[in-house]
Amino acid sequence: MLVGWYCTLREPGGLNVPFVATTLKMLKEADIVVIQSSDMVEFPISKSNLEYFTEGFPPAETSTKPGEVVSLTETSQTLRLLCAFVDRKPPPTLDDIDIDDLFLLAKAAEKYVVYNAITICRLKLSEHFSREFLSKNPKEILGFAAEYHYTDVITALYPILMDTPLTEIAAILPSTSRYFAHWSLQSFRWTDALVTAIRLGNDHNCQWWGNYVLQILRRLDKPSCLTQPHLRSIFRENVPNWQHTCCFAESSRWEQNINQLVNKIPKFSISIPKERDQADVQI
Numbered sequence: 001m002l003v004g005w006y007c008t009l010r011e012p013g014g015l016n017v018p019f020v021a022t023t024l025k026m027l028k029e030a031d032i033v034v035i036q037s038s039d040m041v042e043f044p045i046s047k048s049n050l051e052y053f054t055e056g057f058p059p060a061e062t063s064t065k066p067g068e069v070v071s072l073t074e075t076s077q078t079l080r081l082l083c084a085f086v087d088r089k090p091p092p093t094l095d096d097i098d099i100d101d102l103f104l105l106a107k108a109a110e111k112y113v114v115y116n117a118i119t120i121c122r123l124k125l126s127e128h129f130s131r132e133f134l135s136k137n138p139k140e141i142l143g144f145a146a147e148y149h150y151t152d153v154i155t156a157l158y159p160i161l162m163d164t165p166l167t168e169i170a171a172i173l174p175s176t177s178r179y180f181a182h183w184s185l186q187s188f189r190w191t192d193a194l195v196t197a198i199r200l201g202n203d204h205n206c207q208w209w210g211n212y213v214l215q216i217l218r219r220l221d222k223p224s225c226l227t228q229p230h231l232r233s234i235f236r237e238n239v240p241n242w243q244h245t246c247c248f249a250e251s252s253r254w255e256q257n258i259n260q261l262v263n264k265i266p267k268f269s270i271s272i273p274k275e276r277d278q279a280d281v282q283i
């Protein structure tokens with residue numbers, strides 16, 4: 001098919017104009033729709049291929065006059081990748097794609113329901129979603145993951161966003177969704193553990209202990225402080241073991257009790273619905 005070539009033929013600096021003109025004539029005009037990227041690059045695509053391989057792109061019955069262009073918000077780089085999945089040939093494997101480009105492609109694939117691209121992007125994203133990438137823009141990724149039901153990504157984002165107020169999470173996860181219910185429950189567990197952890201520090205009668213407790217409590221100000229290596233740092237930095245051995249022993253007991261408390265918190269998980277639509281069922 002010529003469609004694969006077409007994605008590059010009409011770009012500035014592409015192949016020579018006479019060749020493009022000749023090639024254009026080889027395709028039936030009635031089967032062509034021209035989409036335009038946000039950076040003004042045009043991609044003529046077969047409407048019947050769009051109909052066959054996608055659900056959200058302009059369908060085959062789209063009425064476009066000759067020369068009429070459908071403008072999209074994605075960049076030419078993303079649309080070029082997406083176009084490779086709208087063709088009657090094996091889809092690209094995306095082996096060398098950058099994670100940022102992969103995420104943008106996945107968003108476009110889900111938005112326009114490009115079946116082959118959705119499948120491959122899901123596989124690739126599950127391999128490459130690193131904590132570093134998730135930390136770059138976790139709220140945007142959480143919104144994407146919730147909208148398209150990437151439950152493993154929502155789970156991976158919890159440690160990164162665990163200190164974010166629920167009012168902000170509710171603006172991303174629909175407050176009636178099962179995702180928000182799971183997230184709220186986990187937040188309650190960690191907040192409850194933080195309150196309990198703070199109370200565990202009052203059980204030592206010594207003239208120096210009060211100062212140590214004060215320094216530690218100043219650092220125990222959010223749920224993520226209970227996770228490692230943060231918790232260990234808080235106790236090591238505020239109760240040096242070469243001073244006041246009674247306080248050091250007490251702080252070790254306190255830290256150990258907090259660790260036991262944290263270990264009882266269930267790992268955050270979201271049950272996967274059998275049907276994608278079930279994830280939106282209200283509770």
Ligand SMILES: [Zn+2]
Nearest residue numbers: 206209246247
């Ligand atoms: Zn002491």
